Amino acid sequence: MRLPEALRQIRRRFCRERGSSPLGRRIVSFYFILMPTVFTLRFIVLWLLFLPLSVRAQVHFVELSAQTLAVPERNFYIASVVDARPQQASIGWVQRGLVNVRTPAALRNGLAPELTTFLQQQLPQRPTDQPLLLRVQQLAISEHTGTFSEQALAQVTLDYLVQQADGYHLALSTTEAVESSGMEVTAQHPKNIAKALQQSLGRLATVQWEAVAGPALTLEEVQNPHGALANETVDYPVLTATTPQPGIYRDFLQFRNDTPETTTVFVVDRKPRTSANWAGTSEILPYAVNIANGQRTALRNVWGFSDGQQIFVLHNRHYFPLERQGNGFGFTGYSLADPGAVGAASVVGGLVGAGIAAAATSGKPTPYVVDMRTGRISDAYTPVSRPQADTTHLIIYRRPGGSKESVAVSVNGQTVGELSGAAYLDVPWTEKQHEVKICLSGGASHCLTLQPTFTGSLYFECSRQPTDPTVPPLTAVTSKVGEFNVKSIRLHQQQDAKKQAAR
Secondary structure, eight states, X not given: OOOOHHHHHHHHHHHHHHTOOHHHHHHHHHHHHHHHHHHHHHHHHHHHHHGGGGGSOSSEEEOOTTOOOOOXXXXXXXXXXXXXXXXXXXXXXXXXXXXXXXXXXXXXXXHHHHHHHHHHHHSOOOTTOEEEEEEEXXXXXXXXXXXXXXXXXXXXXXXXXXXXXXXXXXXXXXXXXXXXEESOOGGGHHHHHHHHHHHHHHGGGGOOGGGOOSOOBOHHHHHOTTSTTTTOOOOOHHHHOSSOOOEEESSXXXXXXXXXXXXXXXXXXXXXOOSGGGTTOEEEEEEEEOTTTOOEEEOOSSSEEEOSSOEXXXXXXXXXXXXXXXXXXXXXXXXXXOHHHHHHHHHHHHHHHHXXXXXXXXOSEEEEEEOTTTOOEEEOOOOOOSOOOSOEEEEEEEOSSSOOOOEEEEETTEEEEEEOSSEEEEEEEOOOSSOEEEEESSXXXXXXXXXXXXXXXXXXXXXXXTTOTTSOSXXXXXXXXXXXXXXXXXXXXXXXXXHHHHO
C-alpha cells in the first residue's frame, strides 16, 4: 500500500532529522503503513459529520453579545467608537476544520458598530458620567497550535479621548493581551476580547478628567489611521540605549525600560548546535549562581537577559539573540509545529500521530518579531494561497421556485439590483482592506458581512422564501455549489427566453 505523499514526507523527515535508531525507524514505518486504513475509516465518518460546514460563511464571526463587563466605580461611558486600525477587513484569524485552516475572523456588524453597541449596553450612560471617545488602534485575535493543545490570543490597543472646547484630547492609551489554552480554543475568543476590554477600561479609574491636556485633535485627525496618534513614535529606553544594561529581565517592561534586575549573579554557557539547519550557531544556556555554595540553576521563568552587549529572549524554552529591526526587535528562533500537519495527523493517528507530526514539522529557523507595545512574540504569517487578483466577484443568486416577491440587494449601503425568481447579480469588488456587507430588503437580520479573499468569485444564495424566519435569508456557499446553481439559473433563464420567443 502506498502512503499519501504528505505522510511519506513526514515519516522521512522524522526519521532523518530526529536520528532515530533502526528499530525506531521500523516502528515508525509500521505505524505509518497502518495509518492510511485508519485514516480512510475516520475520514468517512468525519466527512459526514462536518459536511454542513462546507457551506458556511468564509469568515468566522466573533459574537460578543453573551459577554459581560464589570468595571466597578466607573465615572465614564463610551459615547462613540472610532476604528483607526490600518487594516480594517478583519480582526485576525482562527483555525477551522480538521487540518486547522486559517480563516479570517470578524465582528458581524463591523468593529465600530459592534463595540459601540456592546459597550453602551454593558456600561450605560448616567447623568454624571464623563463621555469618552474610544479609538481602537488594534484589536486582533489569533490561534497557535502546540503538540497537544492550542492557544487563543487577544490583543487590544485603545485610546480614550475627551472632547473639550478646542477639540479632542488624549486621556489614556492602553495595551492589553489575554491568552487562554485548550484542545479547541476558537470559542474562547469572545471571552478573551471581553477580558482585555475590561482590563483596559479598569485603568481609567486613575484618570483625572480635569487634568487631561496634550495637543487638541480634530475629529478628522482622530479618525485618520495615519493621524497624530497613530504616527506617534515612542522612543523606549531600550531603543535609545547605546548598549543594554546587563542583568535579567523578569518581564517585558523591564526589557522595554532597560531596567533589568541586577542582583542575581548568572553565567552563560554556549553549546554548539548539531542540526544541519542550525550549523554555526550555539544553544544559549544561562544559569543563576548561588554565591554561597556556587550551585548553578537553569535560568527560567524570565522574559530574557542581557550580558551588557547582547540581549537574549526566552522563546519556547530556548534563548535567542535579539536583533534590532527598524523601531523594534526581532530574532530567528525555532519554528512551531505546523497546525495543518498536526491536525491531519491527529485524525489519522490520534495523539501519537499528532506528536510525530509536531516533531517532524518544528525546529526550523523562523523569523519572529517582538511587539514593542505588548511584548508578544509572533511570526510573520504569510498565507499560502493563489496570487490575489485586483478584483473579485460577489455572485448573489436566487434559485427558481418559492416566493415571486422581489428583494432588493445592496452592498455596503449601495443598491446593486433586485432578485425575483431565478436570477443572479454579479458585483465586481476591488476593496481589499475593508469588509463587505451584503444586505437584502428586510432589515438588519437580512445582512451578511465578510472579508473577500480575492482568490476567486464568492457565491451567496438568497432564500427562495426570504420572509420565512426559519430559513437564513442570505447564505454564503462554496464555489462548487454556487457555480452549479448559477449554471442552473442560466439554463432556466434560457428556457424562459425560448418560451417567450415562441409566443
